[in-house]
Amino acid sequence: MKIRGMLSTLLLVLFVAFLPARASAATVGDIASQLICQCGCTLVLNNCTHEECHSRENMTNLVAQQLSQGQSDEQIIQLFVTQYGEQVLSSPPKRGFNLTAWILPFAAILVGGGVIYFLIRRWVRTGQYSTVAVDTESDAADDEYERKLEEELKSFSEGSFR
Amino acid sequence: MADIGYISLLLALGAAIYSVFVYILGIRKKHPALLQSARNGLIAVGGLVSVSVMVMLIAILTHNFQIEYVASYTSRDMSLSYLLSALWAGNDGSLLFWAWLLSIFAVIVVLQKRDVGKELVPCAATVIMIIQIFFLILLVSISNPFQELSYLPAEGRGLNPLLENPGMLFHPPTLLAGYVGFTIPFAFAMAALLTRRLGDDWIVAIRRWTLLAWLVLGVGNLIGAWWAYVELGWGGYWAWDPVESASLMPWLVATAFLHSIMMQRRRGILKIWNMVLIIITFNLTLFGTFLTRSGVLASVHTFSDYTLGPFFLTFIGLSLFIPLGLLYYRSNELQGEAEMESLVSRESTFLFNNLLLVGAAFAVFVGTIFPLVSEAVRGVKVTVGPPFFNQVNGPIFLAIILLSGICTLIGWRRASIRNLVRHFLWPLVAAVVLVVVLLIAGVTKLYALIALSISAFVFFTILYEWFRGTRARHRVRAENYFKAFWGLVMNNRPRYGGYIVHIAIIIIAVGVTGSSLYGTEKEVTIVPGESMTINDYTLTFQNIDSYETESKTTVTATLTVENNGRLLGKLTPEKYFHRSYDQAVTEVAIRSTLVEDLYVILIGWEDDGTTSFKVMVTPLVSWIWIGGIVFTAGGLIAFWPERRKTPSRSKLG
Numbered sequence: 048m049k050i051r052g053m054l055s056t057l058l059l060v061l062f063v064a065f066l067p068a069r070a071s072a073a074t075v076g077d078i079a080s081q082l083i084c085q086c087g088c089t090l091v092l093n094n095c096t097h098e099e100c101h102s103r104e105n106m107t108n109l110v111a112q113q114l115s116q117g118q119s120d121e122q123i124i125q126l127f128v129t130q131y132g133e134q135v136l137s138s139p140p141k142r143g144f145n146l147t148a149w150i151l152p153f154a155a156i157l158v159g160g161g162v163i164y165f166l167i168r169r170w171v172r173t174g175q176y177s178t179v180a181v182d183t184e185s186d187a188a189d190d191e192y193e194r195k196l197e198e199e200l201k202s203f204s205e206g207s208f209r
Numbered sequence: 210m211a212d213i214g215y216i217s218l219l220l221a222l223g224a225a226i227y228s229v230f231v232y233i234l235g236i237r238k239k240h241p242a243l244l245q246s247a248r249n250g251l252i253a254v255g256g257l258v259s260v261s262v263m264v265m266l267i268a269i270l271t272h273n274f275q276i277e278y279v280a281s282y283t284s285r286d287m288s289l290s291y292l293l294s295a296l297w298a299g300n301d302g303s304l305l306f307w308a309w310l311l312s313i314f315a316v317i318v319v320l321q322k323r324d325v326g327k328e329l330v331p332c333a334a335t336v337i338m339i340i341q342i343f344f345l346i347l348l349v350s351i352s353n354p355f356q357e358l359s360y361l362p363a364e365g366r367g368l369n370p371l372l373e374n375p376g377m378l379f380h381p382p383t384l385l386a387g388y389v390g391f392t393i394p395f396a397f398a399m400a401a402l403l404t405r406r407l408g409d410d411w412i413v414a415i416r417r418w419t420l421l422a423w424l425v426l427g428v429g430n431l432i433g434a435w436w437a438y439v440e441l442g443w444g445g446y447w448a449w450d451p452v453e454s455a456s457l458m459p460w461l462v463a464t465a466f467l468h469s470i471m472m473q474r475r476r477g478i479l480k481i482w483n484m485v486l487i488i489i490t491f492n493l494t495l496f497g498t499f500l501t502r503s504g505v506l507a508s509v510h511t512f513s514d515y516t517l518g519p520f521f522l523t524f525i526g527l528s529l530f531i532p533l534g535l536l537y538y539r540s541n542e543l544q545g546e547a548e549m550e551s552l553v554s555r556e557s558t559f560l561f562n563n564l565l566l567v568g569a570a571f572a573v574f575v576g577t578i579f580p581l582v583s584e585a586v587r588g589v590k591v592t593v594g595p596p597f598f599n600q601v602n603g604p605i606f607l608a609i610i611l612l613s614g615i616c617t618l619i620g621w622r623r624a625s626i627r628n629l630v631r632h633f634l635w636p637l638v639a640a641v642v643l644v645v646v647l648l649i650a651g652v653t654k655l656y657a658l659i660a661l662s663i664s665a666f667v668f669f670t671i672l673y674e675w676f677r678g679t680r681a682r683h684r685v686r687a688e689n690y691f692k693a694f695w696g697l698v699m700n701n702r703p704r705y706g707g708y709i710v711h712i713a714i715i716i717i718a719v720g721v722t723g724s725s726l727y728g729t730e731k732e733v734t735i736v737p738g739e740s741m742t743i744n745d746y747t748l749t750f751q752n753i754d755s756y757e758t759e760s761k762t763t764v765t766a767t768l769t770v771e772n773n774g775r776l777l778g779k780l781t782p783e784k785y786f787h788r789s790y791d792q793a794v795t796e797v798a799i800r801s802t803l804v805e806d807l808y809v810i811l812i813g814w815e816d817d818g819t820t821s822f823k824v825m826v827t828p829l830v831s832w833i834w835i836g837g838i839v840f841t842a843g844g845l846i847a848f849w850p851e852r853r854k855t856p857s858r859s860k861l862g
Contacts, residue, residue, distance in 0.1 A: 083594060134580075135592070138594050139597065151575050159564045163564055171551065
């Protein structure tokens with residue numbers, strides 16, 4: 048059951064990952080964070096650290112100008128893509144081949160999670176104990192805990208693993 | 210002079226080759242005298258590489274500009290500490306530094322007294338020397354740091370002004386030491402495979418080496434982040450630059466390794482997995498070095514010399530496929546004694562956490578190389594920048610942190626629903642209370658609430674665990690609580706050091722959450738006497754001035770800072786114009802508190818005094834640095850040698 052819980056955690060992870068980063072971009076800064084400065088600094092537009100960077104200035108001015116003309120953020124970003132190519136975007140758009148990059152990590156984790164789930168199940172079955180997850184711990188669990196802790200500490204302090 | 214350094218490197222190469230051959234011969238014939246001689250060869254490598262490092266340092270300190278490296282990276286006006294740091298400022302020097310660290314580590318490995326894993330040492334030393342041969346060959350051929358110029362320049366070019374920061378003294382050497390440190394566990398893993406001593410000896414022998422390399426690499430990364438924050442002047446600390454990513458990947462995989470060797474020790478499982486992890490870790494350290502020296506990806510860290518790329522790629526190929534082949538060959542001897550009692554146990558959480566750590570590293574890897582993949586497949590250049598990594602890795606990191614909390618509460622072997630509920634209750638209640646408080650305080654972003662509640666939950670699980678342990682000791686041994694807690698930590702440093710590291714990660718996570726989700730920034734152009742406000746701060750521009758020093762012109766603006774009418778002091782963002790460099794360097798002014806940082810950048814000015822500033826208020830940044838200190842403390846506690854019961858116990862390993 049817990050394992051399923053963990054798998055659902057993984058699914059939750061997936062879900063959170065695909066939450067939209069922002070509802071809608073409205074300011075120059077918001078759009079600039081989706082673009083890469085083309086001066087060669089390889090940084091996000093508003094993070095370019097070059098002094099008197101003409102590329103940064105031109106690009107930022109263009110964003111501001113387009114915004115003032117009432118263009119939507121998608122339109123502005125599309126304008127930059129047409130002008131500079133896809134590499135102007137600070138991350139690959141989530142479509143087409145680029146989806147590979149977005150999905151692959153999570154797909155790998157999910158597959159790995161499945162493998163682990165079945166491995167553990169196999170190990171539990173081959174183990175000499177039963178698969179019953181609920182043990183018969185009584186209210187004396189804390190005493191049990193204390194005893195176990197002392198035991199563990201003892202085995203540790205006697206140099207089991209350095 | 211330069212000849213002495215170069216000849217030492219040649220001799221070191223000879224000694225390393227000798228050492229490898231005689232080790233192999235000695236291991237085959239089981240001949241102690243041969244092994245002894247090979248060991249002497251290895252120690253000679255250490256001595257000889259040290260000599261060439263000394264020669265390089267003397268050349269740097271005496272301004273021997275005949276040597277191209279010295280002329281390229283130093284100048285007469287540099288202070289002593291920056292002169293010393295020139296050793297790793299350039300490509301050739303940093304490779305020399307790498308080889309030097311490796312040779313010193315190798316000497317420590319063979320001289321260490323150890324109870325477990327002695328039989329592995331000759332073979333591990335052989336592997337280390339083979340790796341050393343690779344670096345020495347580079348150093349005596351295409352990366353010769355002692356290359357002389359045909360003329361004697363009057364002055365060197367000096368250090369790039371961006372590198373003039375205390376970060377330069379600590380970031381490169383700690384990072385490199387971390388990278389090089391992973392060679393040792395890799396070598397022992399190879400030794401275990403080669404000599405078929407496939408038990409736990411090798412992981413016992415390398416746990417503390419790995420821990421140290423991991424700790425130093427982590428600290429190196431944090432220093433790098435701090436450096437970027439205070440020096441680069443864009444207000445951030447992590448740009449997901451390919452080289453930053455490259456140093457994060459081995460750290461993540463090594464984190465997984467450090468946890469999964471615990472599983473092997475306790476339960477005899479994951480033996481093959483551990484081998485895979487350390488092989489990957491080692492290769493990722495080479496991959497980072499490859500990226501900086503090949504120019505395949507654009508990065509702020511690259512050296513201009515790209516000739517080394519193919520060499521590193523070949524070396525990575527060899528050190529990836531030979532070990533994996535060997536592992537496959539031995540895999541049937543590495544089957545775990547796997548059996549588990551329950552699906553719900555600390556073991557399961559370890560396995561899933563391991564998966565997520567490696568998954569996070571994989572995600573970083575995918576993002577890092579995707580531009581190359583895209584260009585190869587579609588012929589279209591794409592950029593994979595911060596939005597990708599934040600969106601993909603953010604949730605994975607949060608899941609890792611969450612699982613580490615669950616792991617703390619679940620006992621080894623099996624856990625019952627009942628004790629789960631009991632143990633989860635208080636941490637959960639504490640986390641929920643915190644979320645409510647945060648909501649009332651106006652924290653409404655979903656991501657922030659998720660991240661902070663997970664952080665709080667895990668933090669309280671650790672406190673709860675400490676409390677239970679302390680209370681148990683208090684009851685059983687009748688010690689007072691303080692003494693009981695101290696005894697608890699001191700008697701089991703690996704475990705409690707580990708918990709402290711977990712707390713450090715939580716502190717860093719809180720810092721990252723706050724700073725990445727709640728920053729505000731403003732750009733203003735004002736004249737002296739004018740003010741600007743951002744959040745509760747009012748900054749009044751006093752004046753702008755410039756003064757000359759020997760090496761540069763400094764332009765400095767003075768602003769007074771008030772918070773809700775209370776005068777806090779002055780901030781002086783500056784710009785440096787170095788005579789020997791075209792690019793101006795921004796010197797940001799930061800006022801840092803536990804709650805938030807006020808970050809002021811001087812952008813530009815007109816002759817009439819009109820001046821532009823970029824001002825940012827970023828919450829919780831200092832938590833990241835505090836987390837770094839706690840991280841170091843926890844790592845050192847886990848690493849620190851325990852008092853020996855028997856006199857022959859080793860100091861390391």
